[in-house]
Amino acid sequence: MPGGRIDPGETREETVLREINEEIGITVSNDQILGCLDEYETRSGFSITPVVLWVNDLSSLEAEPGEVEEIFIIDIEELFRADSPKWVSIEESNLKVLQLPIRNRLIHAPTAALLLQFKEVALLGNFMRTDHIEEPVWAWK
Helix, strand or coil, X not given: CCCCCCCCCCCHHHHHHHHHHHHHCCCXXXXXXXXXXXXXXXXXXXXECCEEECCCCCCCXXXXXXXXXXXXXXXXXXXXXXXXXXXECCCCCCCEEEXXXXXXXXXXXXXXXXXXXXXHHHHCCCCCCCCCEECCHHHXX
8 A cells, every 4th residue: 555745736646646656666547546435543643545546457566665665465355354354452442453364464454444444335335434443552653
């Protein structure tokens, strides 16, 4: 999920298109934007606005070493696993921490929140908000 700050004079959509190209080498256009999911406010003070795009050609997909450590492609089936999602209670919050088992990893919020909302809204047509989803304590910094 490429991301970055909006440059002065830039729209959210222009930022998304630029960041995708800079971080993972894919060129996309405005007509490939399907819409946005909920803004997710992180405990560390960032605001994430997920923009959903339709991309047919991943042939130029390449991680920019200074920006991206790993490109992690997720099969849609991973979002529908029987053991997912997992909700964990923590002492530090009244909200539950979300964990999504994907392959042999546990994905946490905010990434897990964005993926779960994508599944529920874009794939299943359900209504879902992310403001009730907590991040693990280690992500609060």
